[in-house]
Amino acid sequence: MSDTLQNGPGPLGFVIRRARPEDCGDIVRMIKELAKHDGLGHKVAITEEKLREDGFGEIPYFHCFVAETTPDSTSESTQIVGYAMYFFMYCTFMGRVIFLEDFYVYPQFRGSGIGTELMKKVAQVGVETKCTKCEFIVHDENSSARRFYEKLGAVNSTVEGDWRRFFWYKFDVPSMEQLANKGS
Numbered sequence: 001m002s003d004t005l006q007n008g009p010g011p012l013g014f015v016i017r018r019a020r021p022e023d024c025g026d027i028v029r030m031i032k033e034l035a036k037h038d039g040l041g042h043k044v045a046i047t048e049e050k051l052r053e054d055g056f057g058e059i060p061y062f063h064c065f066v067a068e069t070t071p072d073s074t075s076e077s078t079q080i081v082g083y084a085m086y087f088f089m090y091c092t093f094m095g096r097v098i099f100l101e102d103f104y105v106y107p108q109f110r111g112s113g114i115g116t117e118l119m120k121k122v123a124q125v126g127v128e129t130k131c132t133k134c135e136f137i138v139h140d141e142n143s144s145a146r147r148f149y150e151k152l153g154a155v156n157s158t159v160e161g162d163w164r165r166f167f168w169y170k171f172d173v174p175s176m177e178q179l180a181n182k183g184s
């Protein structure tokens with residue numbers, strides 16, 4: 001994989017690497033930006049501390065790649081400009097599944113191949129870990145992201161797999177607790 005790409009009038013070098021605990025502040029900021037982009041900014045309750053605990057503890061509940069700029073002649077400092085977060089699930093029909101939870105690149109860094117390289121890394125993990133598919137959900141109005149995924153070869157399983165007849169349910173914490181303690 002090439003680490004150095006051209007971005008607009010100046011050279012933009014970047015690397016894609018695994019996130020480290022000290023990246024969690026940057027990751028939270030990007031999670032909030034992505035949520036705002038989807039009109040869900042008010043829903044984000046995650047904190048840097050929680051991310052560090054959940055992603056880098058004994059059991060990692062998620063995995064994450066970040067895109068970081070590399071130092072150049074004008075600046076020694078680097079900046080995290082995008083991320084792809086994923087975790088593993090299991091499908092009883094198929095087997096292992098890699099689920100892409102979040103995927104984001106700051107607007108001023110888009111269109112330079114960073115998103116493609118992040119997705120490529122996630123796909124490589126999926127292949128290496130023998131996953132049967134890489135799944136994710138996209139807002140129906142996010143046509144630019146939908147185009148991006150489709151160009152990379154993703155198919156819309158809501159349509160192709162006829163998932164339109166399924167609803168996405170959840171137990172929230174009070175209802176989980178109520179159920180967990182039922183009868184006791």
Ligand SMILES: CC(C)(COP(=O)(O)OP(=O)(O)OC[C@H]1O[C@@H](n2cnc3c(N)ncnc32)[C@H](O)[C@@H]1OP(=O)(O)O)[C@@H](O)C(=O)NCCC(=O)NCCS
Nearest residue numbers: 103104105109110111112113114115116137138142145148
């Ligand atoms: C989806 C996203 C991560 C892609 O990141 P990216 O770094 O722009 O991806 P790439 O540069 O690899 O490819 C983007 C494609 O869009 C085109 N593009 C050009 N300018 C662009 C711009 N300003 N913004 C977005 N895409 C642009 C690119 O040319 C490329 O198409 P091409 O392969 O035909 O050239 C990024 O657009 C993003 O963060 N979007 C908002 C958040 C989002 O929708 N996330 C997905 C949620 S499901």
